[in-house]
Amino acid sequence: MPNSANTAPPPHLAEQAGPRPPAPWLRDALQRWQPWVIGATAALLILLVGIALHGLLREVRYAEIMHAVHGTPPLQVLLGLAFTAASYLALSGYDASALAYAQAKVARGMLLLTSFVAYALGNTIGLGTLTGGAVRMRLFAAAGVEPAKIAQVVAFNASAFLLGMSVFGALALLWGAPDVARLLHLPAGVLRGAAAALLAGVAALLWLCGRQRVLCIARRWTLRLPPLGLALRQLAISAVELGASALALWVLLPASDLPLPTFLAFYAIAISASLLSHVPGGIGVFEAVMLLASGPYLPTETMLGALLLYRALYYVLPLVLATALLAGFELRAGVGAQVGRAAARLGPRLLAALTLVAGLWLLVSGVTPFTEDSQLLLESLNVPLPLVETAHFLGSVAGLGLLLVARGLLHRLDAAWWAALALSVVAGLLALPKGIAWGEAALLCTLALLLVLSRRQFDRPSSLFAQRLEPGWLLAVGGVLAACVWILFFAYQEVAYSNRLWWQFELDAQAPRSLRALLGVALGALAIGLWQLMRPPAGAVAPPTREEIERAAAIVRASPSAAGCFALVGDKNLMFSPSGKSFIMYGKQGRSWVALFGPIGERREWADLVWRFIEHANAHGGRPAFYQVRPSMLPLFLDCGLQAFKLGEYAHVPLPEFNLKGAKRANLRSGVNRGEREGLVFEVVPAEGVPPLLAELRAVSDAWLRKQSAREKNFSVGRFDEAYLARLPVAVVRREGRIIAFANLLVTGQKEEASIDLMRYVPDAPPGTMDYLFAKTMLHLQAEGYQRFGLGMAPMAGMAERRQAPRWQRIGRLLFEHGERFYNFRGLHSFKDKFEPVWDARYLAAPGGLEPVLVLADVATLIGGGVKGVVSK
Structure with missing residues (x-):
């Protein structure tokens, strides 16, 4: 039964197969302090290397x-x-x-x-x-x-x-x-x-x-x-x-x-x-x-x-050369081939790395003297001293800027692209009056050209000031500045320091010029670091408002995927794209920020929305994850550094070819015939006709929950909520005018996909009632022109059987074959397989290591409505 309370996939079972996670307080502490510990270790290592280099270079000029x-x-x-x-x-x-x-x-x-x-x-x-x-x-x-x-x-x-x-x-x-x-x-x-x-x-x-x-x-x-x-x-x-x-x-x-x-x-x-x-x-x-x-x-x-x-x-x-090679794909009209698109999408990573290199070059250039030949050329060209001083100072500040915007380029922010382009062009022009730095100018001009060629890859509308730099990034910038200080004193070790150096403005006064440039960079870095560390966290997690659910409902109606209907339950948070044409529904449990199914709405906005969600989770020190995503969506998450872990397989029935013929559908055909003999009557009640039936539907639901000794679920499973049920049509089965079974239908205006969420019946319903409801629902949707009918996911199904399969899939296979005492894996798969469906894999996209196990444990808590719901029905 798809997505009903007694068939919800129990992701907590994955936790039993893996190592036991640490206590929640210890987990949170490790998550919070891990970036700082790694950064401090790296800083200590850099310090030790710096001390070693200082000893080796003591007599070198x-x-x-x-x-x-x-x-x-x-x-x-x-x-x-x-x-x-x-x-x-x-x-x-x-x-x-x-x-x-x-x-x-x-x-x-x-x-x-x-x-x-x-x-x-x-x-x-x-x-x-x-x-x-x-x-x-x-x-x-x-x-x-x-x-x-x-x-x-x-x-x-x-x-x-x-x-x-x-x-x-x-x-x-x-x-x-x-x-x-x-x-x-x-x-x-x-x-x-x-x-x-x-x-x-x-x-x-x-x-x-x-x-x-x-x-x-x-x-x-x-x-x-x-x-x-x-x-x-x-x-x-x-x-x-x-x-x-x-x-x-x-x-x-x-x-x-x-x-x-x-x-x-x-x-x-x-x-x-x-x-x-x-x-x-x-x-x-x-x-x-x-x-x-x-x-x-x-x-x-x-x-x-x-x-x-x-x-x-x-x-x-x-x-x-690698960046230029990938940028060359941008010159091809449309880059239509899949390989071409994949190659072009790697451009932001290489451009971010190249921007880092350019920023480091500018900073090191700012604290080292130019050559005697460059000085003679500046004098022969009569370059004004104020221009030399300004170019040197601004070039170093531009280096700091490139270091900071490199992170935005990695995340494909359009604001970072504009900033990197402006900084590279300005710094490239200033490289000549700064000290006739031909190599520096060539690198910066190349960077600017490659940025222009790769413009289409930076399509995420954003503001640089809205981005939060991770502690590791701030520590890395601090390490770069410390290295620049060491390089400055190494380059000018024969110059005796005095306060008067700060006020010497001469062409051959290179040590004062480098001191002033480094001071400007240090003050800029300090201001940015303090602002990043002291500003309050962006955005608080809050339940969706009525207006937000209405916005989501409008998007769902125009979407081909029926999965978006789960946003209408109101138990998940919603994150909308800047245009308001797409959204992600998600829940937060512990340190896990789990999006259900992935983005819904305009496909061109999906990549940006995925990045925004990951950045939002990271800003709160959380672990981002996407639950039950389709294979076609995996590149969105792989590009963000997440890994894919198979959860099972999703069954859907192609409706244009559906009928009740064949050996596999004999039980279904028998259920329909028996239901008609029992006097069952099937009806699909449109959404506007549901409110008058809510009292009778609640009686059926309560009776079903008591019979199953179950409680309402959440997150990936709907619950009996009157506002939710009133938004969608409901299929009902009556006997002598009394409703004995019902299922709410997840449908959209595109009529491409439909599914069932809640599916409940009274204890005295005749045998085969649910087969009757299923068959009649599919025949009704077939007549309405829908293309496929979703039966929901079979957890742990379809895992690889080979000995060399990934460990995750081997564990899943063992659970599927021998985990009947915990969950009816095989029975659920067999029930859905009798409809002769098409099976499609479903994945969890999450960080690697132990994180998937922790995410699934938190997903189980989200579905169960708390720890009590995990250990009970």
């Missing part, structure tokens, strides 16, 4: 570093570019091997595009498994690869990189152990022994790949190993990729006594340390390890100059 950068021969830069290209080309081999492992296929062009974009974004932002995984999920799904197989691709890539790095580092360590031993103060034999043990472990894994395909871990988990040939091929790909990326840095170094094997060993250590630190791009961590390792062989300023060039070639340039 900023001018020497810039001299090393500008003194790098063009041929070496070209070789660095060539090895960078070779590395990214080899990285596509990871995805090729992963797709072969997952037994999936995509076109070669799609493979190269996905790999390049994923690694360009992951290398710059960090957390490559998450950021690159989101890119793969979007593009590979558009190319027709199943989500479960994409998850295998992501896991294979992470494992292959770890395995390849282990072999790469172990071989380099075997060769360069004496040099590494001197730095680590360990015996070379110990290092060689560790490397040999690591290689032996890899060899054992390869042997297992050749002997068996499935590896059991602790008798609880199974791992399908790749074939030996595929594993060996992937090791070769890893060797080429890691070797090319290392050589991209190696060729930027001048000739020295640093042996290549030693360099490769330290490169592997530096990459591993940067990955473990989780610092975006490993910035600072990677440099600290390489500077420490190269100390005995190269001047520090030479290595640091090469590292700066390497960052530009291997990180910034691929990010610019």
Whole structure:
């Protein structure tokens, strides 16, 4: 029975299958303090790295570093570019091997595009498994690869990189152990022994790949190993990729006594340390390890100059190219293909990353001096000093602005797009009088051009002042400012500080100019941070007003989906789009903000409405989730960083082909015939005719609740509410003029979909009454021109049966097969299956980790009307 009180899917059962959640007060405390703890840990790590770098650079001068950068021969830069290209080309081999492992296929062009974009974004932002995984999920799904197989691709890539790095580092360590031993103060034999043990472990894994395909871990988990040939091929790909990326840095170094094997060993250590630190791009961590390792062989300023060039070639340039590549899809008329749309939709993520890079560049440029050549050129052009001072100050403030609007670009806000475009254009124009910064101007102009090409992706009407910055974002901005302070004192360490510096205005007075620019940035950041932390939370959760329900009713009447009728119950909160043409209905329980079904109304407003809901939940420290969403809606939630978890399958009957013929519908046909013999009379009462019948309908409902020992439910199930019932037609069954059964019909003006919510009958109703009601209702809707009839969801149905299926689906399958003592999973599925319906999956979209279990526990409380309703009927 669809969505009736005795058939409501019990989401709390998922909680029994997973780990027991912590106490509510502890859960709330962890949720509230988690961003601050993570941010504080990251800040501490950055501080430690800064202290290490300060010790390494104590005798180094900023001018020497810039001299090393500008003194790098063009041929070496070209070789660095060539090895960078070779590395990214080899990285596509990871995805090729992963797709072969997952037994999936995509076109070669799609493979190269996905790999390049994923690694360009992951290398710059960090957390490559998450950021690159989101890119793969979007593009590979558009190319027709199943989500479960994409998850295998992501896991294979992470494992292959770890395995390849282990072999790469172990071989380099075997060769360069004496040099590494001197730095680590360990015996070379110990290092060689560790490397040999690591290689032996890899060899054992390869042997297992050749002997068996499935590896059991602790008798609880199974791992399908790749074939030996595929594993060996992937090791070769890893060797080429890691070797090319290392050589991209190696060729930027001048000739020295640093042996290549030693360099490769330290490169592997530096990459591993940067990955473990989780610092975006490993910035600072990677440099600290390489500077420490190269100390005995190269001047520090030479290595640091090469590292700066390497960052530009291997990180910034691929990010610019990947963004331009996706922006190119915007030039195609309409981007009609699904793959084209998916690629274009990734543009905001890369533009947000590129905006962050541009903001950091501007801030660092503001606290460092320009070159002597730039100063001579400014003097020869007679650039007015006030213009130089103004350009320097405003350029730094624009850098802070770009850091802040990058978050809005990630969320596709149109206000963020306008702000980023204005800031990049202004800062690009000011880069020339600021210090003839051609590279800075080129990056900013490129950013502005890419923003213009991607305009259509930033379609969310919003105000930047309405956005709330997360604690982690504020801490990150604080860390950037602290780094800028350190860079300023490093760049001007020979300038003695005095109060008079603030008032020196001369072309060669660069330290005072940088001090003033940093002060302006710090004051701006302080003002924004205080405003963000002290302003009251936006929007309070309140029940819908009568006017809001009327607005929702108008939207529902024009919608093809009957699911929107649940908004008329009045037990859910409503969030409308700015135009008022769409809405989301949701409930709040504990820290969970759960939207039911997803957006209703104008399809073009759905993405913005989903983002608004997620941001609203995040602003209150909650966990956003979407319950019982259709497969066609999943891209909306995946783009926002949520994950999909299958809940079961929804049954609907195509009405144009519906009839009572066939073996499966024999019971239904028998119920209709018996009902007619019993003198049952079917009638559909229009909404305006329902109020006079409410007293009689309530008597039927009360009798049904007493018989079932049940109580009214909420949220995803309707309840007997007179105002709600009076808004929709009701199908009734009479016997001798007395109503013995009824069901309210969920219908819209589009006549595409219809369903039933409440379905109740008196205890003395003849057997088969409900079959009679169902059949007559479908025949009536068929005659009215409706296209399909929804029978509701069968929880845990349709879960994958394979051993390699996701753990969530394996647990769901076990519940479906062996959970009859808790809920009639099989019986409900069998009852609906006799109508020969079409089954369609339904999902929960929620954050990963333990969050889905906590969300489902809160959904159970919402449906039950409290904890008491969860443990009882």
